Amino acid sequence: MKTGLATHKTMIILFFLGVVFFNYPILSIFSSKDEMIFGIPLLYAAVFLSWGVLTGVVAWIMRTGEADDRGMEENGT
Amino acid sequence: MTLQSYLIILIVFLYMGLLFVVAQYAERRANAGKSIINNPWAYSLSIAVYCTAWTFYGSVGRAAVTGLGFLGVYIGPTLMALLWWFILRKIVRISKTHRITTIADFISSRYGKSFALSSLVTIVSVVGIMPYISLQLKAVSSSLNVIFQYPDMGSNPQSLSLLTDSAFYIAILMILFTIMFGTRRLDASEQHEGLVAVVAFESIVKLCAFLAVGLFVVYGMYGGMEDVYQKAQMVPELKDLFYFKNADYTIWLWVMLLAMMASMFLPRQFQVLVVENLDERHIKQAMWMFPLYMLLITMFTLPIAFGGKLRFPRGIISPDTFVLTLPLAEQNFFLVVVAFIGGLAAATSMVVVATIAIGTMVSNDLVLPVLLKIRGFRISDRGNISGLILGIRRIAIVVVILLGYVNFRLIGSSYALVSIGLLSFAAAAQFGPAILGGLYWKEGTRAGALAGLSGGILVWLYTMMFPALAKSGWFPVSFIEDGLFGIAFLKPYQLMGVEGLNWLVHGSFWSLLVNLGLYISVSIWIGYQNAIERHQATLFVDIFKRKPKGILWQDRFVIGDLKKLLIRFLGVERTEQFLSEYEHLQGELESSPELAEYAEKMIAGAIGSASARVVMSSVMEEAIDADATYMEIKKALRESEERLQTIMDNAPAIIYLKDIQGHYLLVNREYERLYHFTREEMVGKTDYDVHPGEIAKAFQENDQKVLESNQPLQFEEEAWEGDNLHTYLSVKFPIYDVSGKAYGICGISTDITKRKKAEQERELLITKLEGQKEELERFTYTVSHDLKSPVVTVRGFLGFLERDLKEGRQDRIDKSIQRIYAATDKMNSLLEELLELSRIGRLSNPAEDISFQELVNEALDAVGGRLEEKNIQLNVLPDLPKIYGDRPRLREVVENLIDNAAKYMGDQSTPCIEVGVRYHSGQTILYVQDNGIGIESKYHENVFRLFDKLDPNTEGTGIGLAIVKRIVEVHGGQVWFESKGLGHGSTFCFTLASREEQQQLELQEKELQVGE
Structure with a gap:
């Protein structure tokens, strides 16, 4: 249950970080430069990359959480 | 070369056939207990029904206009998914617990199973979903148009008549498909394993199709992403799309917000997220799988948009169709078919899930409650309820899709796909x-x-x-x-x-x-x-x-009725199963509120909670509509009663409650203690069972007064406590029931016996003290007055003496000295007598039995001289009684009375005094009678007063009779006189208390002194 709560909190923090990151003015940082990364416009690259990273982080946390769940079931709770 | 239309139609039917196979397979597996969709992958893929034909075709179009702007629709749900473990899990738990099957059901159930809300949500959903369905129709129909007409894109689809409009046939096809899929049978849980499997399968199809087109465009037509963007950078119009303009941020934010809401609250999203959820833990994986799916399906959207823009620079080709037109332009017909199937998959999955959700809503949350409310429509008369429900759903599906088609005909052609979709998003939000x-x-x-x-x-x-x-x-x-x-x-x-x-x-x-x-x-x-x-x-x-522990149904219902009801909605098999499960859980099957609640949830699973409530109320009553649940009220009541009893029991007064007929309902511990009845025994008794008749009668009279006056009253009441009569101060007041009618009388009685006694004693003492004070004042006045006259005399003669001494007149000197002596003698005797008066009651001799005859003789020794001097005859009558008291004092009484008689003899020729006794009404009256001047009746009151001499000229101090009065009173007697008026003589009478009475008096006196 401890991990469950911590997961909860992490998700809420990630939510607020995400809302802030994927909006003005943070996004405008990437929108003002005339640059390309791997041949992709900076804004596109930044959004897709961070989207991928966010999804990866959630996947990692939730995979760990699943192990906890199994532990809980084995204990009969 | 172009694609033949029959080929396309063949492909469409083949694809739909494949979907049926998938659905059948999934359901067979599910029935065998080996579900293919009971895993987070299938769950996440079914959630991807979010990505519709709009995603497939429209987002490319939007990307071609706004660049990254199209992505808000997917970033929003990604962020929302972060909160799923919070919000979605809660909604799922609630829905499973209450067997909620639609979003209308959810909202109405939360707000008191309100029909108004469920119908409003249903209507909003129908209206809100219309543009979305028309969007799917438009997407499929324009994809067909593109395939058939490419490269001639000039014709306007709206000019087509109904029969030549491909969208109409697509609508019909969708109706048939949905009805066959979603309304084959009525499932109590509204979970559709086959449907979910199909949706998940279609999600894979549309993702693969889109990725195939994306890979073809990026790597087949161009040299990778880098190449696409480099070429786009050369075109200023396209390079602009690499950046956000300031206005874009606001739209971006709002699109994100709407998408957050829509991804959860669109009816079809609610269906797959909540209703079709098989395990809460799947949510955890869906939290990243669903965003990952969206990431993959949008990855190539921008390159396709730019690729299309570069490939068709003249702008005749709508960017919404790039997914098809790019492979068409490259003559890759296989990919065209793949893309078409992808778009078809996206559209059909959306339409099927959305219309099934809406159909359930319309039947359960709108039509059925209305039918149940119509008096003529008796649900109990209808055998085949499930047939009725399925019929309603089928009609609803037809109506919803046709409305979508009408909507498409009305506004479809003038709008881009994305704008139509956003309309629905805003409605779902x-x-x-x-x-x-x-x-x-x-x-x-x-x-x-x-x-x-x-x-x-x-x-x-x-x-x-x-x-x-x-x-x-x-x-x-x-x-x-x-x-x-x-x-x-x-x-x-x-x-x-x-x-x-x-x-x-x-x-x-x-x-x-x-x-x-x-x-x-x-x-x-x-x-x-x-x-x-x-x-x-x-x-x-x-x-x-x-x-x-809430109880909303009463336990007065017939199980048979409930069973009939369950069979009507669930069928015989499920009802028997349900009842035996319940019996197994609870031990026995009895008509309890819990059973009713359980049954209501079961029925709610089939027909929605608002309808279930109406149906249930046909066989049973709703429980109390009060502020708290029954148990809470009961508990609060018991606590309040205990509190009241404790307060009553610890009060020092007697507290009791009677009904208006005078039967006791409640008494406190003090009452129990005093009257030796327990409170249980007291219930039903009246005052006559506890008190003697006249006391009980007084109590009841007082109670009656309270009831008549209808207000609290105070009484002094008396009651026996053992052998002692106690006085109580009682406050009595009526007790009212809810309607304001008095149903009883409550009394609080405080024992005031001691206070009452003390009060009486104090009154007595005050009267006594007041008399003494008055006497003392008069005494002081007269003493000073009487003492003053000899002093004046002495002073006067001292003056004469002084003058006579100077003149040497011896004779007059002697005379003056004589006068001074006389005056001081008088003062002396006055003081002696005052001293004597003060001694009475203060100093006393032991009381004894005395012969009154002897006492008279003794007195004569003292006053005999005066009698002789005045030639007064004294008659002492024989057979005088014995008296009891202080001998010297009583002698003084006799002396004083004889002396007094002698003093006021006047000019009587044959002066005579008689001492005797007479008996009157049990009293022994001793008297001293004379035939002297007598006393005027107006002086009667003054005779015994200190220093009140009737005749100021007579000798004596005026203390004598006062002394007599005091001595007689000390002996518990009375003294008075009788006279027939002036010249008729007077008789002084007195009584004395008997020996026993005097001893009693003495005892009381002592007690009083101890008490003080």
Whole structure:
């Protein structure tokens, strides 16, 4: 249950970080430069990359959480 | 070369056949207990029904216009998914617990199973979903048009008649497909394993198709991403899309917000997320799998958009069709078919899930409750309820899809795909406040939800839906340009004069503001929730806490009726199964509120909670509609009773409660102690069982007065406590029932016996002291007055003496000295007698039995001289009684009386005094009688007063009779005189208390002194 709560909190923090990151003015940082990364416009690259990273982080946390769940079931709770 | 239309039609039917195979397979596996969809992958893929034909075709079109702007629709749900473990898990738990099957059911159930809300949500859903369905029809139909007409894109699809409009056939096809899929049979849980499997399968198909097109465009037509963007960079118009303009951020934010709501609250999203969820733990994996799916399916959207723009620079080809037109242009017909199937998959999955969800809603939350409310329609007379429900659903599906088609014909051609989709998003977002508020805010009320939702949807219609119709030519355009009736601040795109906002931002802002504002303010302002509303609010908000013990059905119902009802909605098999499960769980099958609640949930699973409630109320009564649940009230009542009894028991007074006939209902511990009855024994007894007749009668009379006056009254009451009569101060007051009628009398009686006695003693003492004080004042006055006259005499003669001494007149000197002596003698005797008076009662001799004869003789020794001097004859009558008392004092009495008689003899020729006794009404009266001057009746009161001499000229101090009075009173007797008036002599009589009486008096005296 401890991990469950911590997961909860992490998700809420990630939510607020995400809302802030994927909006003005943070996004405008990437929108003002005339640059390309791997041949992709900076804004596109930044959004897709961070989207991928966010999804990866959630996947990692939730995979760990699943192990906890199994532990809980084995204990009969 | 072009694709033949029969080939396409063949492909469509083959594909749909494949879907049936998938559905059949999934259901067979499910029945065998080996579900292929009971895993997070299938769950996540079914959620991807979110990505419709809009995603497949429209997002490319939007990307071609706004660049990254199309992505808000996917970033929003990604962020929302982060909160799923919070919000979605709660909604799922609630829905599973209460067998909620639609979003209308969810909202209505939260706000007291309100029919008004369930029907409103249903209507909003139908209206809101219309544009979305028309979008799917438009996508498929235009994809067909593209395939058949490419490269000649000039013709206008709206010029087609109904029979030649491909969208119409697609609509018909979708209707058939959905009816065959979703309404084959009635499932109590509304879970459709086959459907979910098909949706998940279609999600894979559309993802693969889109990725195939993306890979073909990026790597087949161009040299990778880098190449596409480098080429696009050369075109200024396209390079602009690499950046966000300032206005884009606001739209981006609002699209994100709407998408967050829509991804959860669109009816089809609710269906797959909540209703079709098989395991809460799947949510955890879906939280990243669903965003990953969206990431993959949008990855190539921008390159395709730029690729298309570069490939068709003249702008004749709509960017919405790039997914098809790019492979067409490259003559890759296999990929065209793949892309077409992908788009078809996206469209069909959306339409099937959405219309099934809407169909369930229309039947369970709109039509059935209405039918149940119609008196003529007796649900008990209808055998085949499931047939009726399925019929309603089929009709609903037909109507919804045809409405979508009509909508498509009305506005479809004048709008881009994405704008139509956003209309539906904004409608779905209207459910947000009521659902999220309902999950976390218990005070959110039915009235608030109704007001918010209807307000929001009206603004949505006004600022978004109607202008869309107006733009398509169905309303005059002046409605948009000049506002309703030409009122400027009612312009649907500049409401209240707010200008410069994109129509989407503007409409979303106003509708959600009105929605949220009304929801919160009406909830707070009205604040009233009835019992079932409050009960449901607690069940929803506290779903993860311990289940509150709420009882909303009474236990008076016939199990047979309930069983009939269950069979009607669930079928015989499921009913038997359910009842035996319940019996197994609870031990026995009896008509309890719990059974009723359980049965209600089962029926709710089949026909929705609002309908279930109506159906249930046909066989049983709703339990109390009071402030708290039954158990809470019972507990509170017991506590309150115990509190009252404790307070009563610890009061020092007697407290009791009688009914108006005088039967005791309740007594306190003090009562039990005094009258030796327990409170149980006292119930039903009257005052006559406890008190003697006259006392009980007095009590009842007082009770009657209280009842008549109808207000609290105070009485002094008496009652025996053992052998002692006690006095009580009783406060009695009527007790009223709820209707304000007196049903009993309560009394509080305080024992005031001691106080009463003390009061009486004090009164007595005060009277006594007042008499003594008066006497003392008079005494002081007369003593000083009487002492003054000898002093004046002495002074006068001292003056004479002085003068005579100077003149040497011896004779007169002697005379003056004689006078001075006489005066001082008089003073002396006065003082002696005062001393004597003060001794009475202070100094006393032991009392003894005395012969009155002897006492008279002794007295004669003292006063005999005066009698002889005045020649007075004294007659002492024989047979005088014995008396008891202080011998010297009593002698003094006799002396004084004889002396007094002698003194006031006057000029009587034969003066005579008689001492004797007479007996009158048991009293021994001793008397001294003379034949002297007598006393005028007006002096009667003054005779015994100190220093009150009747004749100032007579000798004596005026103390004598006062002394007599005091001595007689000390001996418990009385003294008085009788006279027939002046010249008729007078008789002084006195009595004395008997020996026993005097001893008693003495004892009391001592007690009083000890007490003081």
